[in-house]
Amino acid sequence: KTAVVLFTRDLRVRDNPALAAACASAEHVVPLYVLDPKLGQLSPNRTRFLHESLADLRAALRDKGGDLVIRMGDPVAETIELARSINAEGIGMAADVSTYARRREERMREECERHRIALRLFPGLTVVDPGELRPGGGGSAYRVFSPYHRVWRAAQWREEVATPAKITLPPAVAAGRLPAIPKGESPDAAHGGETEARRKFATWMRHIGPYPELHNDMPADGTSRLSPYLRFGCLSPLELANAALKSDADDYVRQLCWRDFYYQVALVYPQLSTKPLRPGADTEWRDDRDALQHWQDGTTGVPVVDAGMRQLRAEGWMHNRARLITAAFLTKHLGVDWRPGVQWFFRWLLDGDVPNNSGNWQWVAGTGNDTRPYRKFNPIRQAQRFDPEGVYVRRYVPELKGVEGGAVHQPWRLPDKVRRGLDYPGPLESHRDEAVWLRP
Numbered sequence: 067k068t069a070v071v072l073f074t075r076d077l078r079v080r081d082n083p084a085l086a087a088a089c090a091s092a093e094h095v096v097p098l099y100v101l102d103p104k105l106g107q108l109s110p111n112r113t114r115f116l117h118e119s120l121a122d123l124r125a126a127l128r129d130k131g132g133d134l135v136i137r138m139g140d141p142v143a144e145t146i147e148l149a150r151s152i153n154a155e156g157i158g159m160a161a162d163v164s165t166y167a168r169r170r171e172e173r174m175r176e177e178c179e180r181h182r183i184a185l186r187l188f189p190g191l192t193v194v195d196p197g198e199l200r201p202g203g204g205g206s207a208y209r210v211f212s213p214y215h216r217v218w219r220a221a222q223w224r225e226e227v228a229t230p231a232k233i234t235l236p237p238a239v240a241a242g243r244l245p246a247i248p249k250g251e252s253p254d255a256a257h258g259g260e261t262e263a264r265r266k267f268a269t270w271m272r273h274i275g276p277y278p279e280l281h282n283d284m285p286a287d288g289t290s291r292l293s294p295y296l297r298f299g300c301l302s303p304l305e306l307a308n309a310a311l312k313s314d315a316d317d318y319v320r321q322l323c324w325r326d327f328y329y330q331v332a333l334v335y336p337q338l339s340t341k342p343l344r345p346g347a348d349t350e351w352r353d354d355r356d357a358l359q360h361w362q363d364g365t366t367g368v369p370v371v372d373a374g375m376r377q378l379r380a381e382g383w384m385h386n387r388a389r390l391i392t393a394a395f396l397t398k399h400l401g402v403d404w405r406p407g408v409q410w411f412f413r414w415l416l417d418g419d420v421p422n423n424s425g426n427w428q429w430v431a432g433t434g435n436d437t438r439p440y441r442k443f444n445p446i447r448q449a450q451r452f453d454p455e456g457v458y459v460r461r462y463v464p465e466l467k468g469v470e471g472g473a474v475h476q477p478w479r480l481p482d483k484v485r486r487g488l489d490y491p492g493p494l495e496s497h498r499d500e501a502v503w504l505r506p
């Protein structure tokens with residue numbers, strides 16, 4: 067028996083249900099990745115991370131006697147063609163929730179039926195399967211986090227699967243060349259791959275203890291930074307959640323539940339990136355290209371906002387607290403539509419994915435599942451609370467390096483002479499009236 071395992075966002079050999087099932091049931095297994103030119107354009111940062119992850123996965127599979135077969139083109143056509151050329155009985159892959167992924171699954175199902183190949187979909191992208199928990203009262207997904215979190219914690223999670231010891235390729239399958247690793251856009255971005263994921267995971271498990279006190283502390287940088295590895299499946303979210311539970315890190319496990327929460331929202335709400343979750347929740351957004359540009363460039367004149375936006379460009383990642391502050395600043399203060407914000411984050415973030423990016427943006431913009439959609443985030447108050455000494459701001463905004471302590475959050479309050487000496491913009495024209503408001 068021969069089986070093809072199509073890797074998508076599960077780029078790991080550990081706790082990989084599709085790979086484990088194929089190795090348990092078939093004599094020959096072909097691990098396959100199809101580089102889809104349609105996805106390669108979305109984000110240079112993620113494309114680089116993906117290629118690093120593929121190189122690492124190939125090495126891990128070779129270690130076990132197998133290989134990672136690489137093809138380029140339409141994933142469905144390429145997978146079917148390969149499966150037919152080696153008379154494979156079955157294709158296995160991880161189930162996914164985005165519109166794009168579900169269309170791919172649907173087409174794969176049709177083609178498999180046509181060619182009498184068995185298609186099996188596996189869990190593994192989340193802790194709990196997105197379709198598994200349904201609210202009472204006939205709803206198809208939980209719209210509010212707390213009740214979801216309760217049932218999610220009480221649910222029986224699947225068992226982690228064993229890592230295959232040996233993988234046997236069928237004779238005469240050309241593995242194909244992995245193209246050279248392309249350049250990303252962010253100079254300080256993390257590197258992809260399961261090996262790197264496991265190194266970071268092991269380190270994190272030694273530092274998880276103070277997470278409840280540190281996860282909002284911007285200068286401490288005390289979060290796991292594992293999100294890109296979860297995004298590409300270099301690390302199993304279930305393995306991470308189980309390990310965190312063993313360390314009694316309930317607050318951390320709760321954050322992982324947010325990730326699952328947005329996946330189950332995306333499953334039933336495919337327009338998450340373009341349409342408000344709460345019908346009619348979109349307000350009259352301002353079409354202010356200049357403000358949007360300054361926000362993207364990190365030159366709004368509000369230091370904590372600019373620091374976050376520059377961290378995004380430098381690292382392809384941003385601290386969660388800074389994501390909240392910058393997203394709220396664009397939508398609630400500049401009054402600019404959340405959708406260009408979604409797109410900008412999606413271009414730069416290594417962890418950028420539809421459910422979490424769009425779900426969180428909608429939460430902040432007040433069009434989503436927040437139970438307090440009209441909340442305003444005062445960026446200055448946020449900065450004073452979560453970066454009281456201005457350390458985070460000075461780390462990313464070198465023009466303000468010379469301003470000591472918390473004064474860095476309100477350069478417009480510095481004595482005229484000092485302010486004029488700074489090569490840092492004043493508040494945006496469109497925002498100037500609000501400068502008064504910005505003072506807590």
Ligand code: FAD
Nearest residue numbers: 289290291292293321322325386389417418419422423426
């Ligand atoms: P930790 O604090 O170590 O948390 C552990 C894990 O829990 C994270 O890796 C992540 O998988 C999950 N998690 C934590 N917070 C959230 C949350 N609010 N929503 C969903 N999952 C969460 N996260 C993404 O993975 N992809 C995105 O595209 C994304 N876009 C965002 C956009 C905005 C506007 C906001 C406010 C948040 C966004 N987040 C996104 C959520 C969150 O900011 C990141 O998951 C987190 O900062 C990643 O860093 P970490 O791994 O160190 O997190």
